[in-house]
Amino acid sequence: MAGNIFGKLAADTLGLSDIGKIIDPxxxxxxxxxxxxxxxDGEKIFFVxxxxxxxxxxxxxxxxxxxxxSAVSKKRTVKRHEFYYEKVHTVTLETAGTVDLDIEIKFSFGNEKFSIDVDxxxxxxxKDLYKTLVEVSRIQGKNYTAVEDGSNGLKMANEALSRCVIEGNITNIVQDLTNFNLDWMEALRKNYNNRDFTEVFEKYINN
Known part of the structure; x- marks a missing residue:
């Protein structure tokens, strides 16, 4: 235990530690x-x-x-995770003990897990970032439920309609029903799938 503590202290002193620093805006x-x-396209940095x-x-x-x-290599891989396509979940913040040099924020973005050590x-x-991610996760969860409920409602309506006797040109009726279903789902996704979370960041991040 003591060896680990002194090892971390030495690494930090020599500049070899990988503890992250929060960058000033x-x-x-x-x-x-x-x-x-x-x-x-209006993308803006809120936290680094x-x-x-x-x-x-x-x-x-x-x-x-x-x-x-690595710290000495210039090679970099740029990976993008967007709120529109991936859900933030399992957000946790681990505070520091007496001898710890770092705190840790953990979260998942889609299927990828992140664990970031910070001074x-x-x-x-x-804490501001933690609250922001928790709120994003809450909103995304609420939106997912709304889309799922809307989809289930549409499915039940279609099933009820399939049991009715339909008169008229069946080709036109099927085409109209298909277009209606597509428009319904597009409207659901548009209303309940946030692409931009500016308001959430501005609420919790004090830039």
Whole structure:
């Protein structure tokens, strides 16, 4: 146990630690991830955690992960996760003990799990990110339920209609019903699948 503690202290002193730092908003334009943000489409950075090898750039549209192979390598892999296509879930925040140097935020974005260590001195800022992700997860869960309920309602209506005697041109009726179903589902997804979470970030992140 003591060896691990001294090892972490030595690594931090030598600059080898991979504990992330929360970047000040005035320096967002200096991070590597800024080059890959869709500024032209209204995407905006709200929160950045940067370690020796990785950057986690949280925007109103999702997460941009600039994944480094190591602290000494210049090779980077840019991975994008968007709220429109992937659900945020299982968000947890682990605070620091007496001898810990870091705190940890964990969450899943779709099928990918993230665990990010952050300097414990920045606990207040990380709490803001934690609350933001929890709220995003809550809204996405509510939207998923709404879409599912709407889909089930449409299915029941179609099943009831299939048991009725239908008069007229069957080809036109089937075509009209198909178009109605497509329009119904498109409207559901449009109303209950947020692409932009600017309001949530502005509510919890104090930029």
């Amino acid at each position: 005035k320096d967002f334009d200096k991070v590597d991830g800024d080059d890959y943000i869709m500024h032209e 955690i940067k370690s020796k090898s990785d950057e986690y750039v949280f925007t109103n549209r999702g997460l941009l992960h600039v994944d480094g192979a 414990k001195k920045q606990i207040e800022q990380l």
